[in-house]
Structures are given as structure tokens and as C-alpha cells.
Amino acid sequence: MSGKSALPATVAIDSFSRNFWRFLAIVFVVWSSYRLHPMQNSLDAVSFSGELHVVGVAGPTTFLPQGDAARGFQYELLREFADDLGVQLIIQTAPDAESVIRMVQRGEADIGITGLPSDDPRLVKLQASHPYLVASQQLVRRSDAETAQPDSARIAVSRNSAEAAALQAGTPAADIIQVRNATPEALLAQVNDGDADYAVVNQTDFEARRAAFPQLKAAAPVREVQLAWSLHRRDDKLLKFANAFLDQVRADGTLKRLASFYGQGETFNTLGVKNFQNDLQGRLPLYKKAFQKEAERHAMDWRLLAAIGYQESKWDAKAISPTGVEGLMMLTRATASDMGVANRGNPKESIRAGADYYQLIDKRIPDTVREPDRTWMTLAAYNMGLGHVLKARQLAEAAGDNPDQWLDVSRHLRKLPRAGQALVYVQEVRRYYDALLMTTPNDGWFASSGKTFRVIY
Known part of the structure; x- marks a missing residue:
């Protein structure tokens, strides 16, 4: 044979094998680099x-x-x-x-x-990016104590923030407390616990957390900022x-x-937050176990069930409306009868029936509706009837909107009778639900706890 001698078959196979695996290794390295360094x-x-x-x-x-x-x-x-x-x-x-x-x-x-x-x-x-929100940075202080003027007070700010630099330059006599790795909760806690006279927090963050810090109030705006x-x-x-x-x-x-x-409206204004805190301490303990028991039976967050109860009656088992609905979950006679409740004034029976009725509606919402839209639609139907919500979904689909998303469905729900009341109802329950999440930290999420979760949508 002239020219280069042929490699033995075993050597050729080994050479091919090495090249093949080398090729795969290169592909894997390139893919890994692409995936790990997006x-x-x-x-x-x-x-x-x-x-x-x-x-x-x-x-x-x-x-x-x-x-x-x-x-x-x-x-x-x-x-x-x-x-x-x-x-x-x-x-x-x-x-x-x-x-x-x-x-x-x-x-x-x-x-x-x-x-x-x-x-x-x-x-x-x-x-x-371009801003998704424009908000006001505010000084927040306790409402129940005399506080020094900001130019000579203790002010808690996030470490190395623009506010820290501005306050150090503009108020040299103030004691600027720079909190490392600060969350809104950590800054508000500085004031709530008496370690600072003021904290700098944006208005949206403070309003969303006010239920957890009822003794605090906004004192003065600092500057307008863009969030992106x-x-x-x-x-x-x-x-x-x-x-x-x-x-x-x-x-x-x-x-x-x-x-x-997702705004707070006037739900937790000065009077609202005071009443909520009083009821949280005075009324919720009476019914918490019942909420937990019935929610567990349906694999439901007990705080959502409690939020519905608070919106309905402010956890007042003796509540009666001018239209005749009655009890802690404010059941109509027809609903109470359907749910097997003999005494609407019995808080345990009322909570059980409320949980059952909520789940009955939830099961009739189409499976294509996922969370959180499923909860919002179920709440609206709980308040105004399932037929109205299903009609609004039909209107949304006919208009080319998404019938599985609450933001689209709620726009079409406005066209129907009693829609305004139902839309407010959903918002109020959501606000109370968030407030319960923040004010019952031993039972679940609290932002500063550093818990981690992954969501795949």
C-alpha cells in the first residue's frame, strides 16, 4: 500500500471515540458557559x-x-x-x-x-430600565411621641444610599444611622423600637407595611424617585x-x-390601622383556631379565610346587616341553608360554611385560571355570584382580552350590576390578607425573614 499506512481498526476506533467525546465536551462547555453566564x-x-x-x-x-x-x-x-x-x-x-x-x-x-x-x-x-413607578421618599416617625426636628435627629437610612449621602451633606448635625443590607422592615423597625427618630422609606413601601407598624406615620417628603x-x-x-x-x-x-x-387606598389610614390592630389582638384569637381548622380541611391558607371574615364582619360573630345577612362570615339565609348551617350566629358554623362556600365556587372556576387570578375571581364570585364572573370572562374573551387573568376580567366586570362593590371587596380582602401575612410572622411569610422560594409560571 502506497502513501500513509492505515491505522489499525482498534486505533481508528479509539481515535474516533476520543474525537467524538472531545466534541461533546466542547459542546457541553459552550452550552454550560452560555447557560451559566446569560x-x-x-x-x-x-x-x-x-x-x-x-x-x-x-x-x-x-x-x-x-x-x-x-x-x-x-x-x-x-x-x-x-x-x-x-x-x-x-x-x-x-x-x-x-x-x-x-x-x-x-x-x-x-x-x-x-x-x-x-x-x-x-x-x-x-x-x-425605564421606570415602572414614581414614588416619594419619606421621613417616617412614631405618632405617639415627641420627635426632634430632622436636622438634629437620629435618622435611619439604607447604607451607602443616595439619601445617606444627601442627609450627611444637608443635615450635618443629624445622627445618620446607616443600616447595612436594609429592608423597609428593618428601617421601620429602627423607629418602631426607638433606635431612631426617623427612617427614610418610599411612600409605597411604608403604606404597604403600615398594618405591621401602627405606631408610625409619614412625617415629611424627602424627594421624588423613580423605581426601575x-x-x-x-x-x-x-x-x-x-x-x-x-x-x-x-x-x-x-x-x-x-x-x-395593589395599592393600599384608605384601608390602613390612621383609624383603619388602629381598628385592625385592636381586632387583631382582641377578636382574632377567639376564632384563629377555627380559621386554621377549616382552612386546613381545604388545603387553604387560613389567613385568606380570616381576611374574608374580617372584610365581612370585622370578626364580629353577632354582626347583622340591614339586608339580613348575618354572622362572622355574613351568610345569607339561602347560603346558610345550602351549607347546612342551622345557626348563623355560631362562629364555628359560620367559618365552616364560609370555607365550604368559597371552595364550592373555586371548583367551578375553569381550570385554565391559575393563581393568583383564581383567588381574585373566586372572591368576586363569593361576593356577587359566580354567574357575573363567568359572564365577565365571556366578555373579556369576546373583546380579545385574556379571560384567565383578573386584570382583564375585572375591566369587563365593571359593565355588570353591583360590580363596583365586588371589585372593592376583592381589593379589601387582598389588603387584609397581606396585613395578616405581615402581622402573624410566626405563622408564615415575613419579608425580613429572608425566606426563599421559586416561582415558575
Whole structure:
């Protein structure tokens, strides 16, 4: 044989095998690098993986776990964005804003929800999207004590924040307490516990947590700030899509509707928060075990059931309305009869019937409706009847809207009789539910606890 001699068959096979496995190794390394470092080209990585990874600090103004999903302003906004991109949404919590920043910088998340003003110096190494919210930074103080003027007081701020620098320069006589890895809860606790005279917290964060801090009140505005999503410095392509999306939802009213639904209104004004705290201490202990027992029977969060009871009667077992509904869960005669209740004034029977009735409605909501929309639609039907909610879903679908999302269905529900009352009812129950989550920390979520959960939508 002329030319190069042929390799023995075994050597040829070994050579092919080595090259094959080397090729697979290269492919694996390239894929792993692409997957583990998505911020090199995050939009392509999101499309390739089919997943949008978001990290943020859990709370009533961002997202909270609910069933196998989550709820909250940011959750619904990000869910819409993921739908637009045609990918799954995966949310992971972090204990504080600094942790969120580090995860985005390391490429462990595509978008970070820090809750910090977009001009905060700690965000200098990240890019900010167009704002999703404009809020006022406020000084918060105790309402039941004399407090020094801010220029000579103890003021708690987040460490290395824009407010810390501004207050140090503008109020040199003040004692600026810089709290490391501060959450809104940690800053408010400084004032609540007497370790500071004031705390700087944005208005939205304070209002959402006021039920847990009834002795605090807003004292004075500091400045107006913009809140935005945070992305990696090199992530221009995803930023462009995020900005276009935020511009669109602002233009079509989605942002405004979300902010309204997840806002606090006047529920926890000075009188409202005082009454809620009194009832939390004086009435809830009488019925807590009953709420827990009936909720457990239906694999339901007892605080949601308790929130319904509070909206119905303020946990007053003897409540009677002018229209004849009665008891802690304010049952009509017909509903009580259907649920097998002989005495509507019996709180245990009332709670049992309320839980049963809620579950009866929930089971008749189509399976395509997922959380948290399922809870909102069930609550609306609990208040005004299932037929109205199903009709609103039909109207939404006919108009080209999503019949499985509460934000769309609620718009069409407004066209029906008694809709205003039902829409307020859903919002109020949600607010009380959030308040119970914050004020019963030994029984579940509390933002500053640093608990972690993952949501896949």
C-alpha cells in the first residue's frame, strides 16, 4: 500500500471515540458557559433556555408566594413581560437589595427587583430600565411621641444610599444611622423600637407595611424617585425589549391598573390601622383556631379565610346587616341553608360554611385560571355570584382580552350590576390578607425573614 499506512481498526476506533467525546465536551462547555453566564447576551440566552430569571426581595410591593405561584405588582408585571417574550418566568427571592445586585452582576438573573431608586449609587454597575413607578421618599416617625426636628435627629437610612449621602451633606448635625443590607422592615423597625427618630422609606413601601407598624406615620417628603428594573451593564438587547414593554403597559393603562389594584387606598389610614390592630389582638384569637381548622380541611391558607371574615364582619360573630345577612362570615339565609348551617350566629358554623362556600365556587372556576387570578375571581364570585364572573370572562374573551387573568376580567366586570362593590371587596380582602401575612410572622411569610422560594409560571 502506497502513501500513509492505515491505522489499525482498534486505533481508528479509539481515535474516533476520543474525537467524538472531545466534541461533546466542547459542546457541553459552550452550552454550560452560555447557560451559566446569560448576561453575555441575555436576550439570546432567555430565548435559548425558554426562561426569564428574575431575582428580588419578596414583599407586599413586589411579590408574595401564593399556592404554586405568586402574587403582587411585580409578579403580574413580569408575568406579562415573560408572556410577551414567549418564555417561562422563574422568580427567586433574595434577602436584600445588595444580594439582588450581586446576583445580577454575576449573571445569575436576567432582571433584578431591588426596590431602590434608579439613581442609587449602589446600582451604578447595572443598567436601569425605564421606570415602572414614581414614588416619594419619606421621613417616617412614631405618632405617639415627641420627635426632634430632622436636622438634629437620629435618622435611619439604607447604607451607602443616595439619601445617606444627601442627609450627611444637608443635615450635618443629624445622627445618620446607616443600616447595612436594609429592608423597609428593618428601617421601620429602627423607629418602631426607638433606635431612631426617623427612617427614610418610599411612600409605597411604608403604606404597604403600615398594618405591621401602627405606631408610625409619614412625617415629611424627602424627594421624588423613580423605581426601575435592574439589568447587567452589557445587556442592551434585553434592556431594549424591557423598555419597549414598560412603555407599552404604561400607554395602555396596565401599569396604572396594577398599581391601583395593589395599592393600599384608605384601608390602613390612621383609624383603619388602629381598628385592625385592636381586632387583631382582641377578636382574632377567639376564632384563629377555627380559621386554621377549616382552612386546613381545604388545603387553604387560613389567613385568606380570616381576611374574608374580617372584610365581612370585622370578626364580629353577632354582626347583622340591614339586608339580613348575618354572622362572622355574613351568610345569607339561602347560603346558610345550602351549607347546612342551622345557626348563623355560631362562629364555628359560620367559618365552616364560609370555607365550604368559597371552595364550592373555586371548583367551578375553569381550570385554565391559575393563581393568583383564581383567588381574585373566586372572591368576586363569593361576593356577587359566580354567574357575573363567568359572564365577565365571556366578555373579556369576546373583546380579545385574556379571560384567565383578573386584570382583564375585572375591566369587563365593571359593565355588570353591583360590580363596583365586588371589585372593592376583592381589593379589601387582598389588603387584609397581606396585613395578616405581615402581622402573624410566626405563622408564615415575613419579608425580613429572608425566606426563599421559586416561582415558575
